[in-house]
Amino acid sequence: MLFNSFVFLLAFLPAALILHALAERFRPGWRLPILVLLSFVFYGWWDLRFVPLLAASIGLNWLVARAFLRSRNAVLIPLAIALNLAVLALFKYLNFFADLANLIPGVAAPHLDWVLPLGISFFTFHHVMYLTDLKAGRAPAYDLVRYALYIGFFPQVLAGPLVRWSEIMHQFDERPYARRDAAERIGRGLMLLCVGLAKKVLLGDPLASSVNPVFQAAAAGKVVTLAEAWQATLGFTFQIYFDFSGYTDMALGLALLFGIVLPQNFDVPYRATSLRDFWRRWHMTLSRFLRDYLYVGMGGNRRGLGIQLGALLATMTLGGLWHGAGLTFVAWGALHGLGLGAGVLWHRAGGRMPALLGWLLTALFVVITWVLFRATSFEAALAVFKGLFGLAPIGSGFKWRTILIAAAVAMLGPSAWAAVHRLPPHRGLAAAFALLFVIVLLKIGDDANYEFIYFQF
Template identity: 70%
Template sequence: MLFNSFIFLCGFLPIALLVHWLVERFRPDWRLPVLLLLSLGFYSYWDWRFAPLLVASVVINWFVAEAFMRSGRDILIPLAITANLIVLAIFKYFNFFADMANLIPGLQASHWDLALPLGISFFTFHHIMYLTDLKKGKAPRYDLVRYGLYIAFFPQVLAGPLVRWSEIMHQFEERPYQRPDAEERFARGLMLLVVGLAKKVFLGDQLADYTNAIFQIAQTGGPIGVGEALQGALGFTFQVYFDFSGYTDMALGIALMFGVVLPQNFDAPYRATSLQDFWRRWHMTLSRFLRDYLYIALGGSRKGLVIQLAALTATMALGGLWHGAGWTFVVWGALHGVGLSAAVLWRKAGLTMPSILGWALTFTFFVLTLLIFRSGSFEVAAHMYKGLFGFGAEGFNIKWRALVLAAAISMIGPTSWTVIHKLPANRWVAIAFAVLFTVVLFKIGDDANYEFIYFQF
């Protein structure tokens, strides 16, 4: 079920909160098992056939961790991580690799039409983080319920944020509704949920209407002028931000209502003044994962400049592949790796750049490369680039009002987390959010409900 659906907002969430409160109040020792069952129920609603995969993933990885703790055999962890990646590759990348194999003369690899289990990329990365830290002696042993909850906790199981075990496991031991700030935390969680819904429904989904129409024309080879191409490029740039940051706000808010603080995932990325600064602000938990568990493992900055630049490019290319099984995603990631490498060389040369110029170059680079990400094929991307650079249709037609509003909110305004935690606790704020929530519900009822973009990754 979608966070922005009636069945979730008016059905699952209030029931889950009530059950959680009753258990926490009268049988606190049942709280974690019940929260795990609620999470598995939430996941099963999408497609019950995927639930056994999630359960098996949790149980098998937990048994591997147990075997490692008892035997101390280092080989168990690399084998488990490899097995996790193989499962991910089978479901998400099998046809992609089959197409690559078919480029070899004489080979004929068949396709498998497998449905992609929701959240498989995210819960696979959670396993990798824990197992890697376990092997390094950083992570302790956890029982099956706690480990299962770390992997399957429903606010973050489908699309993150990517949470390290050290950020969340200790919170499962708390009595969240016994805290002196319990009511305030619950209220601010509810406000985050409402703000995220508003960003998704009023900004992300509206921009999708403007953007999808342009890319549909590009897919059919229709004429696209500069204004239309600019509308498509900027529209998707702001759409993906409000869609994914809106989801993250909802995830953080829902988790807070259950007494768990999840890490932030966005910090005004469109105000970044360099590409490195951008990736410290955009999908922050993924950037952190790629840095700590891939870039450093590939050598990082410890083995000379050439290795550093190669590791950067490879890390970002693999990060692009993580987003989808297609060469457009790989190229998009690799371009960011090249951009980050150029920034490393720039800094090592001792060169500087005015902040406003750095911001303009960073934002322009992201918009232009995101066209490849969104297009789905190089042909469609080339068609969009032709229009954008004046080689398409004549005229300059653009729906600018939605773009200006989106730019102002994403570039000038504070983050949702900052706003929510600075708002005073009074009745007028509560009334304002109640009205906003009601309006959002009416809007959800009137319009088509778009899935979150990152659910497909």
């Protein structure tokens, strides 16, 4: 069930909150098992076939962790991580590797049309983070219920944010509604939920009509005009931001309703003045994962400039592949790796750049490379690039109003988390958010619901 759906907002969420509140009030020991059960119901609502995979993933990794702590066998953790990544590759990348093999003359690798289990990338990375830290002696052992909740907590299981065990496990033992700030947390959680819904439903989804037809035309081999190319590229730039940051705001807000604080994932990324700054603001928890568990492991900036540049390129290329099983994603990630490497060389050479120029160059780079992220093939991306760079007819009918509004909201205001925590409690504010929620519900009932873009990753 989608966060932006009636069944979630008007049925599942109220029922979940009531059950959680009753357990917290009368049977505190039941609180965590109930949250685990609710998380499995939420996950299984999409497709019951996915539930055994999630349950087996949780159970096997927990058993490996227990076995490692008993035996201290150094081979167990690498084997478990390799198995997790192998399962991810089997579901997500088997056809991708088959396509690569088919480029070799005489090879005819078959395609297997398996359904990609939702959230498999995210819960796999949660396993990797915990097991890696366990092997390093940084993570303790946890019982099965707590570990299951860490992996499967329903606000973040499908599309993050990527949460380290150290950020959330200690919160499971709190009595959230006994805190002095419990009412404030609930209020701010509801505000974040409303803001996230509004970003998705009122800003992100309307941009789809400016984006999808153009990229579909490019995929069909049609000529994309200059106006269409810039409309679709700028439209997607803000569509993916409002779609994904809206999901994150909803996840953070929902977690607060259940007494859990999740890490932020976006910090006004389109105000970044360098590519490094952009990745500190965009999908922050993924950037942190890539840095700490890939980049540093490859040597990072500790073994000389050559290793650093190679590690940046490899990390971002793998990050691109994680986003999607296609060469366009690989190219997108590699370009960002090259861009980050160019930034390192610039700073090593003592280069300086005015903030405004840095913002402009960063924005252009990010916007243009989004084409590879969105296009279904290099041929489709090339058709859009031709339009962007004036190698196609000028065209007309640029839909600028929706894009301009989206750009203003994305770049001028604070992040939703910062805004919600700055607002003082007030009845008028509560009424305003109640009205916003009603407007969102009316919009959901009026239009088709779009799935979140990151659900496909």
